[in-house]
Amino acid sequence: MTTVPPSSPSRLDALTAPTARRAHRLLVAKAIREFTHERLFAPVRGARVDDAGRHAYTLTLGGVRWTFTARALPLEHLGVDPDSVCRAGDPDAVAVDRFVLDAAEVLGLAGEALDVYLEELASTFAARCHTLAGERPSAADLVDADYTAVEAAMSEGHPGFVATNGRIGWGATEYAMFAPEGGRALHPVWLAFPSELGGRWTWPKTASAGAAVPAPPPPITEAVAGLWAERAAALDVDPEAYTLIPVHPWQWEHRIQVAFAPDLAAGRLVHVGEDPDAFTAMQAVRTLFNASDPHAPQLKTALSVQNMGFVRGLSPAYMSVTPAINAVVADLVDSDPLLARWGFGVLREYASAGYTGDAFHAVGSKGPHTKMLAALWRESPLPRLTEGERVMTMAALLHRDGEGRSVAGALVERSGLTAAQWLHGVVTAYVTPLVHLAAAYSTVFMPHGENIVLRLREGRVTGAFLKDIGEEVVVGADGVPLTEQTRRIRIDLTDEDLSLSFFTDMLDGVLRHLADVMDADALLPAEEFYAVVGRALAEYTALGLADVERLGLDAEDFAHSCLNRLQLRNATQMVDLTDPSGSLLYAGRLANPVAAPLRRALAELRQDTAA
Known part of the structure; x- marks a missing residue:
């Protein structure tokens, strides 16, 4: 059983009545705000209630009367006061799952779609309880905090999506181990495969970054290279004939050792070992920051959990051109003096790797099974800073x-x-x-x-x-x-x-x-x-x-693109990745x-x- 630090309570310990009440109110207030913004709801405005510009509002959902106060701001945005929300006149009846059940018909949710959405919402609620229950840094503390401390302190997730921290596939212990708000150290697992069964792609030799931009560090650290040299010697194979790839520990435990068992047994995949450096998860949960060497590259790894409308895998096909695409963008940005004047730059994804020697690629699958073993290296922002x-x-x-x-x-x-x-x-x-x-x-x-x-x-x-x-x-x-x-x-x-x-x-x-x-x-x-x-x-x-x-x-005015409508339509695949713009949903125009x-x-x- 993993021991969770006192400042980061277990999920069960976080699910207390006071914490749950606060989390429910915050999430219901957000749901009212965002669903109203996307014109799914039309609450009725009443009298002004204070000098801060708040008005009373009434919203009837499924025959149930919800009331709250809010400030009406531009872009059809309601600044809802979480403490003001009541269900049928009862402030103790405020619960985000009950709210969605009341609103299910208006939201177009029924059957399996409702089940999936409620599960993501319940996980989001549990994560919110976790961040409310633990000892968290103050806003003033975060002004002086380091990069990863700020990442770990974030609590809401995406500001627009209501069901924003689903992470379906993680258990409570895995949440404590791998969620960024836990702030725990983890060690990526390294694998190797014969290079003809995939590839590693690096920054094109012709790319010429601006003189003020330092060259990115080598993708493979000396420590990892040493691990592989020892393993290759034990196997009596040529280490130069293989490609190294990092794997998220959860992915290794739950996907690679199971779905890629034939590849491991046949030696097409070789287990090298754990990275000796400690990493921490970023807000984008599949991105890992090197806490042992903050100037070293970040790793973005495939992570086959469902979160906010997608299974978060990585495609080897996409990874194969990622460094070249980054070279185009970086050359453009680094050569523009206006962008330099504004202090604007890009964090280059300068190397990538992907394994394609598995059965899923052999049969030409286009689904998530071909996105389970790929990674990229992104430079850290820290070497780019001035004094x-x-x-x-x-x-x-x-x-x-x-x-x-x-x-x-x-x-x-x-x-x-x-x-x-x-x-x-x-x-x-x-x-x-x-x-x-x-x-x-x-x-x-x-x-x-x-x-x-x-x-x-x-x-x-x-x-x-x-x-x-x-x-x-x-x-x-x-x-x-x-x-x-x-x-x-x-x-x-x-x-x-x-x-x-x-x-x-x-x-x-x-x-x-x-x-x-x-x-x-x-x-x-x-x-x-x-x-x-x-x-x-x-x-x-x-x-x-x-x-x-x-x-x-x-x-x-402009076309009003709606994010939650996408998730409500299909919580497991919000958009067609081959035609993302064609998948968007609009609700008229916004002033x-x-x-x-x-x-x-x-x-x-x-x-x-x-x-």
Whole structure:
């Protein structure tokens, strides 16, 4: 039985009545907020109840009356007060599973789909209880915490999805061992296979990163190479004829030793041993950070658990071109002086490996069985920092500690800036570079909070790194030249497609939630928040260096893409990975809160220039 540290209680110990009540309220408040935002619910607004702008609301689901108070913000966002929620007039009857059962007909859930969704939701609830019950760092502590300590402190998961921490396939002990919020050390298992039964792919020799960007370290550490040398000698095989691949300990125990038993028995797969370095899980649970050597590369490994709409495997076919795709993107980013000025860079996925000698590949399977044994190496952000800088996942800007204090508020306080000045720094580091890449190069990514690593100095945001490049980047027809090897990322993108990278992923997916945090904490009213965003976009537009106006960032509205609708439709396969854009679901159009302030600021800037 694994012993869980006192600061990280077991799941059973965390399931106390007080903790459960709090977790239920937080999740129901989030469900009301997000399902209303996606126009699945239409709560009836009543009288104003306080000077903070809250109103009373009523929502009838399955004949049951739910009531709550909330602040109505732009983008049809309700800042719901968790403590105000009642079911049928009873505050003690608030439970997220009961809420979903009341709402099942409205949500279109029945039968197996309802069962699967409830299971993911129950696991999300258990994870929330776990983070509420343990001793967690305060928001002020996180300002000075190291990279992995911040990762382990995150508690909510994706801000938009309600069932966000399913991790179906893990037991309670495995959750304690492998979830990032547990903060426990783990040791990847290393395997080797004859190189003709798969491959390892590395950064192309022709890639020429900018002089300011250090070369990535070798994928295989000396310690792992030594382990393999000893094992190869014992087997009397040529170590150079084999490829080494890291495996998540859970994957080794539950998938590889079972589904790949014939390969192990035949020597097509060779068990090398555990990595002597200690790693910790990141918020993206299949990504591992080297805690023994923080400057060493991160490992992203296949992990066949179901989480937030997908089984989290890795495809050897995709891995085979990942370093080449990263070379294209890194060369583009590193050669642009504007991006350097904004402190923007990418964390390069510079090596990958995958095994294809198994029976599943032999029969041409396209399902999750061919995504069980692959990995990539991603550089750590730490060697890229300047003196006095630190890094933090951008997801932390939406985090509140156990006392309800926000990390965003703590960073503003540390920075010595006004909230508007601090926010302008966030937008300049995060939004402006990605808008520039879309406008100037027709290149877009998946820039949600977990995929952005912020660079900070004394609470001020000084830049950002983007990660998850190989599987997420898309280049339009008029974008950068691509080789035959990398052409799978080329897609015909309309101007509206490019603009939705801003509207859907950044404005609605991240900034909407940060606006709620800053408004609730009386740091910056939501209208002023979006005025700052509009001002930063106007400053970029006024540079006149790219055709940013084709993106229509000052449009009155934009297509309302809905994440939870995807998960409610199919919780195990949200989108068709061969046609992700064709799988999206929309609910009309949303009013654009930055349109007017962007136009106003741009007119002022142009008037100043003319004068």
